[in-house]
Amino acid sequence: MKKIILTLLVSLLSGQDFIDGEKYNYNVFFGPIKMGKASLETKSIELINNQEVYHFNFSIKTSKFGDQLYKIRDEIHSWIDKEGLYLVKQEKKIREADFRRQSKTMITNNTAVTNEKEYTLPGKVVDPYGLIMILRNVNIPKNTSKKFLTLDEGKIREIEIKNTGYKSINTPYGKYNAYTYKPVYNGKSVLKSKGDMEISYAMVGNNTIPVKISIKLKNGVIVLKLKSY
DSSP: OOOOOOOOOGGGSOSSOOOTTOEEEEEEEETTEEEEEEEEEEOOOEEETTEEEEEEEEEEEEOHHHHHHHOBEEEEEEEEETTTOOEEEEEEEEEETTEEEEEEEEEETTEEEETTEEEEOSSOOBOTTTHHHHGGGSOOOTTOEEEEEEEETTEEEEEEEEEEEEEEEEETTEEEEEEEEEEEETTEEOOOSTTOEEEEEEEETTEEEEEEEEEEETTEEEEEEEEEO
């Protein structure tokens, strides 16, 4: 994979601080059916390789009813450096439908180790789920896009994120006029690959909050709508 220049710059990430204990709770839907709950939380700042890092925790759990449709027990942790907000460590416990897996990744400089397999990174990488928090501070003008290099369970991938503009979003917490960041393929905004996310952000009080998150799974798309924070 050839090297690319990431457009995730520190100067773009000064809009909103990350706060210990910041937590967003969501209802999870498959179509019109409520099937579980999810949360996104900022943990206390930690020290890894002698540097301070942010710790984000993202989890999804389906209810007993939701289990009958598509059982999910996902627990995802990512640690991101405070200076550039690049990935330092990632841990995932995934249980979806009839399969489950675990992975742990550690990054030192341009070397990563995932489940004891070592490899060289082509550049600085970001965590796909950490992007939910990071992207709220990245300025992507309407109908333009930016590229990122992500690392997920040892898989390196270049993604392009486009701002598709504002639209009205209904959530259990309220109705918002939100702008949406969405992955782009061949110039078109679409959820194509497993793990792709469409994220809608709105101003709630003085904060920019991810009020709606759509995630592509193996057998369809689930939608997370803000319930409380």
